[in-house]
Amino acid sequence: MDLIDRYLTAVRRHLPRPQQDDIISELSDSLRSEVEEREHSLSRPLNEAEQAELLKRRGHPWLMASRYLPQQYLIGPALYPYYRQSLSMIVFWVVLPITLIGGALNAIYADNAMQVWGRVLSAAWNGALYSVGIVTIVFAILERERVRITALDNWNPTRLPTASEGREVPRSESVLGLVFGFTFLIWWIDLIRVPEFMNYDGEPVAFTLAPIWSTLYLPILVSLVAWIAIQAIDLVRPWRSLAVSVVDIGLNLFNVALIVIILRAGHFVDIVAAPQFADRVESFERLLNNIVTGTFIVIGVISAYELIYELWQICRARRPLLQR
């Protein structure tokens, strides 16, 4: 069996069965015609290296065979915009809720924050894999069956929404906000159980939260729920309306006030341990309280910055209207 026969056999293996004989006969004739012509001009048979060079120019057998397949793509240009849009919708309306709800439900049974994150990521991965896979298979079938989607053919330009005057909130910002909001919320409503007792050198060490937290439990819960609601609205309607901006400014003012109250309390965690560790416990308690103070100062600065930024955005977006 010469190289050309071996090449044709390799191509045949990748061809649709009903067309194999037909395609191989034609390809064989073409290759042998060229070999004959070159042998005629050289007045000698082609050696193996020359045959190999001639075949190499034709491309790998698998590639050559794939060009005979009726469909050269999984999803063609006519269906691709619908496919892409479907994927975006699936990610935001299926994968994200599965991640957030699945994560929250998992958190109830989790022992620690790492386990919660592991389960949330696992829910996100499975949700993404199944949704994207199913959508891709459905569109590949539609493409194969040459189905034409006409759902958007009869659109009416006069029904397009009017251009918004607000700023556009990036989707990534809203998604991140939702993830952080939900994480904090499930911790705050005690779905993630932080151990209240630890062991130090064989002795129990108890952590108790200062009274300020039970006093502010409800206001902080309200602030969190409002934050999550704003992120969800931004995700669905990325162009911020004046109403949402005003609520956001109000929320940031509320947060700054909360932080001032928290910082004025000055004491956040109490640690109780065996008397022999008194010195260490005292310094650790001081360190822990300083860390919480520092954290809330940073959150306060961010809230104040967001407050000023949102006000500036409102002024900037509405300036052209005022100048008209």
Added chain:
Amino acid sequence: MDENLFDSLRLELRRGCLTLAVLAQLRAEHYGYTLRKALADLGLEIDEGTLYPLLRRLETQELLSSEWREEGGRRKRFYRLSADGRQMLKQLLAEWEGLNQSLDRIV
């Protein structure tokens, strides 16, 4: 310059032209190898991996007809423009000339 981008744009540019050239060349009967040679002699190189699938597609679209015959001791498949193919070629040539004239004015 980006070579990949050039290759991709060149491929797009050639794709429609090749169909037109093949249809035009098959006003006279050819089998695959002589068709490829005839096109190459006229300056249009086309590899087998592109030509034969294109011939099959055009035949499925009933623009070409084909028959197997023996010649020079080997079976060969001869292609020729069908009646629909002649009509299509006429329309495509008119489109091509219109495009050519517009491009001449543009570039």
